[in-house]
Amino acid sequence: MTFDIDANGILHVSAKDNQTGKEQSIKITASSGLSEEEIKRMIQEAEAHAADDKKARALIEARNEADASVHGARKAVEEHAAAPEHDKTKVTEAISAVENAAKGEDVEAIKGAVATLITPQRHPPSPKF
Structure with missing residues (x-):
């Protein structure tokens, strides 16, 4: 500006x-x-x-990123319906965490929840997911 x-x-x-x-x-x-x-x-x-505008913009961008990540994760769960329940439950819990964080005003909390959702877990992936 x-x-x-x-x-x-x-x-x-x-x-x-x-x-x-x-x-x-x-x-x-x-x-x-x-x-x-x-x-x-x-x-x-x-x-x-x-x-103030910069803060509002950062919040909007974080929420948009959260929405896109949730959409992608839900699509992945649907596409891999045969995956083990344990794996699907972990992804579903991470989706809920992102959605809850996005309802708030804390940009860093939203980014953290998104990072958790999109970061691969350290355990070996199941062959179906």
Whole structure:
């Protein structure tokens, strides 16, 4: 996110989503002329909201990753219906953990649950799964 004030007091704000490459910008001009103090206050408010926006974005991305991982794991369980119950139970429990974590606000907890779901277990895999 960038903030630029030109010599005429016009504020240019632009933001780019690094993941999608999508970029948006806005130009704010004062209809009655803003004082230097008002401009600084507006910039500080925008920067404060940028941090909140970044946190919200990280949470949304973590939840999206969780959703995709759960979908993939469920599909794998369905495709390997003949797998031992023990293996399917472990995957189902990991899916539940991801779903529960995704209901919360803790990005690291969501990422941890996803990592547990998608990381192969250290025991030898069963031949059917």
